[in-house]
Amino acid sequence: MVLNDRDRLVFGDQELIFRNPERAESVAGAAVADGRNEPTTALNTHSLTTILVVDIRDFTVLARQLPEALLSQTIGTWFLRSGQIAVRHGSWAQKYIGDAVMAVWVHDRPENVEADVMRALRTVSEINAATEEISQTLALPAPLRIGAGLNTGTAIIGGTDYTALGDTVNAAFRLETATKGIGLGVAIGERVYLGLPDVARRVFVRRDVQLKGYEGTSTAFAISFEGLAEMLGRAG
Secondary structure (H helix, E strand, O other): OOOOOEEEEOOOOEEEOOOOOOOOOOOHHHHHHHHHHHHHHHHHHHEEEEEEEEEOHHHHHHHOOOHHHHHHHHHHHHHHHHHHHHHHHHOOEEEEEEEEEEEEEEOOOOHHHHHHHHHHHHHHHHHHHHHHHHHHHHOOOOOOEEEEEEEEEEEEOOOOOOOOHHHHOOOHHHHHHHOOOOOOOEEHHHHHHOOOOOOOOOOOEEEEOOOOOOOOOEEEEEEEEHHHHHHHHHHH
């Protein structure tokens, strides 16, 4: 977590005020220089987006087994590699939440959706490959495993921390969670599926899933990491 000037910290019955006015001034200057950070206007922008959520499986169990230094190295390396991959494939922003990464693609033009979704799927595949590499490099008790959820729809985006909010984002997190029950590594929403080229749609399997917080069942389309890598190889 990054502290900002005048943030309040509460420890029991003690309250502290964090002061760093120099950083506050520099952040304000950076916000003016970057058009995405202009005050409040971008906070209420409804944009067509694709949201990717990738989560490390059984991270709580892993955290109990690893020394603190190795745990920090593991999650730090994974965050770094995942972020680099997402940026390389055109992600507008990345957020690191617990043991998960959220990456956002903003579709400025409808005709770009298919290409952006394919970039997001390539990001998933490369993050999985990086995860396997990290597992082989570090002395971990078991290989790292991940799950991924991908969803397309409108979201509220913007702000100084490049936030994405809304039902599209919530559903992406729920789709990632649903992969545990489906038994496949990647689950995508129906709008993502319909935006794929024919060669990609053929390899996904349809599943009716119960997403936490949603009434009734939802339609998801799933694929294994191996199947995804094979499909992307054919797509070129």
